[in-house]
Amino acid sequence: MNLLICERCGERADRPQVEPEAVIRCAHCGHRWPFLRLPLFCVTGPSGTGKSTVQRLLATELADRFVVLEQDVLWVAGLRDDGAEHRPFRSTWLRMAAMIHQSRRPVVLCGTVVPPELEPLPERALFERIDYLCLTCDPDVLAARLRGRPKWREWDEPRIAEMLDYAAWIDATAATMDPPMTLLDTTDVPVDETARAVARWLDERA
Structure with missing residues (x-):
């Protein structure tokens, strides 16, 4: 619909x-x-904090209660633009999530996004609210994770430095965003434990 x-x-x-x-x-x-005007749940955070890995675990575990989706599947040329907020990409995801909500299951969207990128969009009106859980990580560990990624992902040192700056900005501003983002540190936490923590966060809010 x-x-x-x-x-x-x-x-x-x-x-x-x-x-x-x-x-x-x-x-x-x-x-x-x-x-149906349901809440949308965003599991977000800088690249390398574990979002995609957690998404794979949650997609099966929460299948009876949520629809868990990976944001990057729509990161294609037709939805990209030159603006920093990638408005066509964000708007398309909100429209898709609202349509899925008509099947009576809330969407969990896993991908890098912050409230200023979604809250001003016209499609925000289709949701009761948007809750944000942001995965974080120690900067040295985060840099090591990004350096260990396959070459096709093109994580060179300038791009890693940019992501570390973004991660520091998230840590400093998450609590004052509108709405505020909940932080979850994944530095020394096994991925299955992180997935359980995310599932608890979702169940508390759904």
Whole structure:
């Protein structure tokens, strides 16, 4: 179900017109229809903190309660832009997650994202709220993890330094973002233990 296409007249909107009590209004014909406005859960963090590995474990473990998705599967040329916030990419993910929510299971989106990249978007209105759990890691360990990645991922030293700066910014600002992000340190934690901690965080909020 594409929530941006009117179920009566078939016209398509550029942005959702969401009214109180989870009702969408068509800007063309005025038709109103209800939809499921669920929370979205983002498991985020700098590259190398364990998001993709955790996602693989959670996808099976939480399959009866959540739809767990890897953000990078839509990181394709048609959705990229020159802006730092990658708006087409972010908007497409929000539209996809809202459509999946109509099946009555909340989405867990695993990938690098922070509140300022999602909260201002028009599609944010399709969600009750967005909760953010940010995986973090000691800088030296993070750099070692990135250096150990396959060559095709192109983690050279300048790019690693950039990611370390980003990680430091996350640590310094997570608590003051709107909404604030919960931090989870993965430095010396086995991946299965990290996955259990993420699952507990999700169950507490869902």
